Amino acid sequence: MSHATESEKQPVILTGDRTTGPLHLGHYIGSLRSRVQLQHEAQQFLLLADAQAMTDNVGRHQKVTENVIEVALDYLAVGIDPAKSTIFIQSQVPELAELSQYLLNLVTVARLERNPTIKAEIVLRGFERDIPAGFLTYPVSQAADITAFKATRVPVGDDQLPMIEQTNELVRRFNNTVDKQVLVECEAVLSHVARLPGVDGKAKMSKSLGNAITLGASPDEITKAVNNMYTDPNHLRVNDPGQVEGNVVFAFLDAFEPDVPMVDELKAHYRRGGLGDSVVKRTLNERLQSMLAPIRERRREFATDRAEVLNVLRRGTMRAREVAGATVSEVKGALGLNYFQN
Amino acid sequence: MSHATESEKQPVILTGDRTTGPLHLGHYIGSLRSRVQLQHEAQQFLLLADAQAMTDNVGRHQKVTENVIEVALDYLAVGIDPAKSTIFIQSQVPELAELSQYLLNLVTVARLERNPTIKAEIVLRGFERDIPAGFLTYPVSQAADITAFKATRVPVGDDQLPMIEQTNELVRRFNNTVDKQVLVECEAVLSHVARLPGVDGKAKMSKSLGNAITLGASPDEITKAVNNMYTDPNHLRVNDPGQVEGNVVFAFLDAFEPDVPMVDELKAHYRRGGLGDSVVKRTLNERLQSMLAPIRERRREFATDRAEVLNVLRRGTMRAREVAGATVSEVKGALGLNYFQN
Numbered sequence: 001m002s003h004a005t006e007s008e009k010q011p012v013i014l015t016g017d018r019t020t021g022p023l024h025l026g027h028y029i030g031s032l033r034s035r036v037q038l039q040h041e042a043q044q045f046l047l048l049a050d051a052q053a054m055t056d057n058v059g060r061h062q063k064v065t066e067n068v069i070e071v072a073l074d075y076l077a078v079g080i081d082p083a084k085s086t087i088f089i090q091s092q093v094p095e096l097a098e099l100s101q102y103l104l105n106l107v108t109v110a111r112l113e114r115n116p117t118i119k120a121e122i123v124l125r126g127f128e129r130d131i132p133a134g135f136l137t138y139p140v141s142q143a144a145d146i147t148a149f150k151a152t153r154v155p156v157g158d159d160q161l162p163m164i165e166q167t168n169e170l171v172r173r174f175n176n177t178v179d180k181q182v183l184v185e186c187e188a189v190l191s192h193v194a195r196l197p198g199v200d201g202k203a204k205m206s207k208s209l210g211n212a213i214t215l216g217a218s219p220d221e222i223t224k225a226v227n228n229m230y231t232d233p234n235h236l237r238v239n240d241p242g243q244v245e246g247n248v249v250f251a252f253l254d255a256f257e258p259d260v261p262m263v264d265e266l267k268a269h270y271r272r273g274g275l276g277d278s279v280v281k282r283t284l285n286e287r288l289q290s291m292l293a294p295i296r297e298r299r300r301e302f303a304t305d306r307a308e309v310l311n312v313l314r315r316g317t318m319r320a321r322e323v324a325g326a327t328v329s330e331v332k333g334a335l336g337l338n339y340f341q342n
Numbered sequence: 343m344s345h346a347t348e349s350e351k352q353p354v355i356l357t358g359d360r361t362t363g364p365l366h367l368g369h370y371i372g373s374l375r376s377r378v379q380l381q382h383e384a385q386q387f388l389l390l391a392d393a394q395a396m397t398d399n400v401g402r403h404q405k406v407t408e409n410v411i412e413v414a415l416d417y418l419a420v421g422i423d424p425a426k427s428t429i430f431i432q433s434q435v436p437e438l439a440e441l442s443q444y445l446l447n448l449v450t451v452a453r454l455e456r457n458p459t460i461k462a463e464i465v466l467r468g469f470e471r472d473i474p475a476g477f478l479t480y481p482v483s484q485a486a487d488i489t490a491f492k493a494t495r496v497p498v499g500d501d502q503l504p505m506i507e508q509t510n511e512l513v514r515r516f517n518n519t520v521d522k523q524v525l526v527e528c529e530a531v532l533s534h535v536a537r538l539p540g541v542d543g544k545a546k547m548s549k550s551l552g553n554a555i556t557l558g559a560s561p562d563e564i565t566k567a568v569n570n571m572y573t574d575p576n577h578l579r580v581n582d583p584g585q586v587e588g589n590v591v592f593a594f595l596d597a598f599e600p601d602v603p604m605v606d607e608l609k610a611h612y613r614r615g616g617l618g619d620s621v622v623k624r625t626l627n628e629r630l631q632s633m634l635a636p637i638r639e640r641r642r643e644f645a646t647d648r649a650e651v652l653n654v655l656r657r658g659t660m661r662a663r664e665v666a667g668a669t670v671s672e673v674k675g676a677l678g679l680n681y682f683q684n
Contacts, residue, residue: 050679055447059519065678091679094440101439101483104476105397109451112475133454133479134446140475141443177401314682336407337392337433340656 013038014151014186016047016090019067020057023074024212025288026196026205029255031155032078034191039084045149045320046080048072048313051091052141055134056125072309074215077299082312088320089313090145095324099144102331104137106173107166112136116162143167148324150184157191164188178334183327196255201230201248216299219289226252226285231277238276249280257287355380356493356528358389358432361409362399365416366554367630368538368547371597373497374420376533381426387491387662388417390655393433394483397476398467414651416557419641424654430662431655432487437666441486444673446479448515449508454478458504485509490666492526499533506530520676525669538597543572543590558641561631568594568627573619580618591622599629 015031017023023032038044048071053064068089075087090096112118118139122131139162146154146167154164164186171183197203198211205212213225229249235242244250244267253263266283269275302309332338357373359365365374380386390413395406410431417429432438454460460481464473481504488496488509496506506528513525539545540553547554555567571591577584586592586609595605608625611617644651674680 051443054444054677058447061519061677061679065681068681089681091674092682094436097440097443098436100443101393101476102396104479105400105474107475109473109475109478131451132447133449133451133482134443136451137446137475137479177403310681317682332433335396335403337403339407339410339431339652340434340659 011042011153012151013042013044013153014146014149015155016049017071018049018053019064019071020053021067021207022070022214024214029193029196030191036079044085046085046087048089055138073299073302076302077295086316086319088316092317093320093324095328096144096148099148099328100141103140103143103170106170115139139163139166143170146186147183148327151186153189154186155189161188180334182330182334197248197251199225199229215295222288223285226281239273241273242270249284252284353384353495354493355384355386355495356488356491357497358391359413360391360395361406361413362395363409363549364412364556366556371535371538372533378421386427388427388429390431397480415641415644418644419637428658428661430658434659435662435666437670438486438490441490441670442483445482445485445512448512457481481505481508485512488528489525490669493528495531496528497531503530522676524672524676539590539593541567541571557637564630565627568623581615583615584612591626594626
């Protein structure tokens with residue numbers, strides 16, 4: 001009993017990934033690494049967001065479903081422990097669709113269209129007037145994902161803050177409507193880590209842009225990616241002074257090399273001239289190889305027993321259904337939709 | 343086996359009512375009467391649409407939930423036989439919300455906004471730009487209701503034809519996307535009965551307009567409603583010629599008096615003068631009293647055993663979940679969302 005009380009006081013975290021491709025170093029630095037730590041101090045629910053990925057992948061559903069297991073392998077490989085974190089598949093928790101349905105009545109179309117994240121993504125995806133309804137309403141599904149687990153903390157990038165605002169609006173609106181504190185507001189937890197650039201120097205590492213190093217990358221793939229990394233295009237001869245800002249190799253060293261004084265020294269040397277790209281790249285390559293080798297190895301081991309990975313997901317999904325189901329029961333009860341329970 | 347094959351050939355009908363108030367004579371003539379007949383020649387699913395009623399009744403959820411049992415009582419009172427028709431509560435079939443979620447990805451916001459039924463109802467309800475998202479998307483939920491049961495026939499008024507068109511668009515779009523005939527197109531079945539006017543002569547009988555005679559109305563209520571009926575405002579003296587068109591009493595006689603020659607004779611007499619409103623009203627009153635007395639009596643009997651009514655709804659809902667669940671399994675299977683079934 002005291003243990004249960006203790007765990008109830010823990011923050012509840014809801015986070016996860018769209019299952020559109022295997023995860024890469026950008027995910028590792030931006031979220032996976034901290035999830036491995038947070039699982040010791042919070043109740044962590046990790047969502048494999050296949051249903052959400054479907055909203056803008058009509059006709060590419062195979063890509064979405066095939067990557068569910070790939071993302072799960074990435075989670076396990078980096079050290080997420082299914083005994084501590086609940087890993088589950090969104091589409092297998094129908095309670096989330098049910099909760100969405102009731103939240104949809106509490107937000108206007110105009111409000112959804114004003115959501116800055118949605119506005120930006122509509123442009124990014126070239127939807128313009130042909131926005132799938134499921135895409136416009138996915139912030140409501142996200143609110144359902146968060147509130148179904150009564151999550152109190154949601155790790156996000158700053159571009160996702162409007163989603164959290166919208167979730168909390170829905171929470172207040174629902175609780176006001178039923179005049180009862182049923183749903184729980186959440187707090188955005190912003191990452192303090194700078195976003196990892198793509199190996200080509202583009203602002204964002206992304207599988208679909210082809211500028212990513214995946215967590216399962218082979219030693220050769222890592223070496224090749226590092227060798228192709230964008231550095232300072234004006235740093236033509238070794239003796240020339242080089243620029244560190246916007247230099248992907250240094251951005252990666254900042255992200256992954258724990259020996260900060262060594263990195264600082266490399267930067268100073270590079271700036272004053274006399275340090276070739278190849279030397280810096282060799283340092284980074286060694287670091288990434290040693291960091292990714294055990295992850296790749298664990299990933300490979302888990303991949304040999306897909307049935308066990310599915311079992312992990314099955315157990316996590318059952319647990320998620322229990323928790324989400326309890327919330328949906330409360331929600332429906334507050335609306336009087338509990339005809340058969342008296 | 344041959345019986346199952348036989349019943350599979352039967353048309354499948356999906357229809358129902360929003361649970362916002364008890365049903366009235368407009369429902370009786372427009373749909374209930376034919377449902378009692380159709381249950382012998384079709385698999386009939388009758389939806390108590392509480393979740394849909396919620397989309398434009400935020401804050402009035404109690405009205406919606408309380409009327410579920412009232413509408414069920416109306417169904418039973420008019421002779422719908424739960425052994426022949428499946429009566430179920432929409433909110434208790436979460437599979438419908440789940441199916442909606444996938445169909446939502448297959449329609450654009452612009453297409454939903456063009457739906458003429460939705461456009462008209464947005465004006466009617468004064469939503470304008472403050473359209474709840476759940477209201478804009480309810481044609482998708484309706485499509486889920488219809489397709490979850492693989493309904494082949496859907497009785498509608500002509501104002502609902504765009505809903506059927508949208509449903510069939512979604513069916514084709516889904517089947518194309520998964521390259522498999524999973525969902526089934528349906529056919530609109532238009533009622534040949536003229537719409538019953540309100541007792542005040544307004545175009546539509548409606549509980550909320552206060553111009554309805556409910557199926558459970560007391561003898562006094564019926565008499566009072568008939569006496570207050572709108573007739574010909576220029577028919578001041580008995581000997582004056584009277585007008586039959588737009589005269590509510592005659593509209594009701596056309597709808598409910600099976601003795602057509604007698605009604606024709608009354609009309610002719612009224613037109614040439616010499617027939618007072620009170621005589622025609624007395625004829626209608628007698629007809630309605632004799633028609634509604636057994637319905638009211640059955641309604642009263644069922645109402646004394648609400649637990650049994652709930653049992654009827656529980657059984658119907660279980661059956662509906664089985665059928666809808668099978669369709670949702672097929673839908674998710676076609677999208678590859680069946681990770682745990684291999």
